[in-house]
Amino acid sequence: MKLPHLIFSTLIITTSPSFADNTIPGAPDWSTPARGVATEAHTTDIKLTLEGSSKQYTQAEIDDKFSAPDWFPQQHAPMPEIVQFGKKPKVWACASCHLASGFGHPESSTLAGLTESYMVQQLEAFASGQRIDYSGHMNRMAPLMTKQEMQAASKWFASLTPRSFITVKEVNTVPVTYVDSTRMRQVDLTKNTEEPIGNRIIEVAVDKEIIHKRSPYGQFISYVPQGSIERGQALVKTGNGKTIPCASCHGSDLTGSSIGPSLAGNFGIYTVRQLHGFKAGTRNSPQSAMMKPVVAGLNDNDIVDIAAYLSSLPIAK
Incomplete structure (x- = not known):
């Protein structure tokens, strides 16, 4: 029997492995969240929709760090390869965390509204270790990006329209x-x-x-x-x-x-x-x-x- 077009989710309490975070001395724990032990499980093989979009993705596709979902491709210039697909095996697609709007989430950051030059400077600082990412992700990925990739990603995010959310x-x-x-x-x-x-x-x-x-x-x-x-x-x-x-x-x-x-x-x-x-x-x-x-x-x-x-x-x- 064919399942209805829904996400089924349940709260599952599991024991997760320890993830090494970088310490920001003085920063409160709530501002530098470590990976939690509680997670929500979703079916991964059902095509999901989003209001106003003609796209469909499974949850597995949405969660793929090397293929960021692009629900509204008509609303922005084509994504550079590094933004949409990353660079395997270690550089995630930039939009998988910062989104196709550049708005990001609380655990990452908002990039829409920043200038290209500022973002290139920050990527270079992550690469050199002069700026430490509490999660470690940016310090892992930035050194593997070329100067051209840093510029392409920064130029694209700088082109996005910021708005309040x-x-x-x-x-x-x-x-x-x-x-x-x-x-x-x-x-x-x-x-x-x-x-x-x-x-x-x-x-x-x-x-x-x-x-x-x-x-x-x-x-x-x-x-x-x-x-x-x-x-x-x-x-x-x-x-x-x-x-x-x-x-x-x-x-x-x-x-x-x-x-x-x-x-x-x-x-x-x-x-x-x-x-x-x-x-x-x-x-x-x-x-x-x-x-x-x-x-x-x-x-x-x-x-x-x-x-x-x-x-x-x-x-x-």
């Missing part, structure tokens, strides 16, 4: 969550309870089934502590006696300038990781030197507040 909510409590085997945080539906947010940023998908399909335009909720946006705004705009205004390098609307990348609308936990990386020296390229005095006077609360405010800003130019 994160809703920031100030809360006192958040749903209980877990980190799955892809390092993404998921709401634990088996508990259906909440816990204090504390000094954390908790980011989850609005519709995790769409995210599992690696939709390029999936929406996320970023839960942040009460009052963090206003406090972060003061730090970002004036420095509040602890740092310098971000607009001096990143543009008046914080969507980037000739010397600083876009900060607006990115995932909060990504921003937290990077600010701690500048403080700890795991971002240590020549381009990072300007950030060291900027972060020197910031404490953990300040970093969360800044990240919350930046996530709340519109990303579109």
Whole structure:
């Protein structure tokens, strides 16, 4: 009997192998998620669809790191080989993590809206070890990319149109969550309870089934502590006696300038990781030197507040 066109999923608690992550000293564990022990199993041989797309992929095809799903190919220029297919055996397709929109997920980063030159610089820093990726993936892959591949990938992602896809909510409590085997945080539906947010940023998908399909335009909720946006705004705009205004390098609307990348609308936990990386020296390229005095006077609360405010800003130019 032919099965209906559905995904069947169940929550399975398994013991997973240990994965070596790179430590970013000072960064909180929730901002550098290790692979979790809880994962969701899906049937892998049924063709899946996404609203508005004529494409169909099985879950196995969607999860293939060497063939990124492209649900809406008409919405962008053709992907370079390195972006769509990677380079076996070790360089994954760039779009398999950063998506065909460049929006990415909380455990990776948003590339749409960044400049080609900035992204090439970062790939070179990953390759040299001057910038450390907490997951280790970029430090493994970047040294195996040619200069031409770095330029092709960066030029393509720079051509994508940035747009807002994160809703920031100030809360006192958040749903209980877990980190799955892809390092993404998921709401634990088996508990259906909440816990204090504390000094954390908790980011989850609005519709995790769409995210599992690696939709390029999936929406996320970023839960942040009460009052963090206003406090972060003061730090970002004036420095509040602890740092310098971000607009001096990143543009008046914080969507980037000739010397600083876009900060607006990115995932909060990504921003937290990077600010701690500048403080700890795991971002240590020549381009990072300007950030060291900027972060020197910031404490953990300040970093969360800044990240919350930046996530709340519109990303579109």
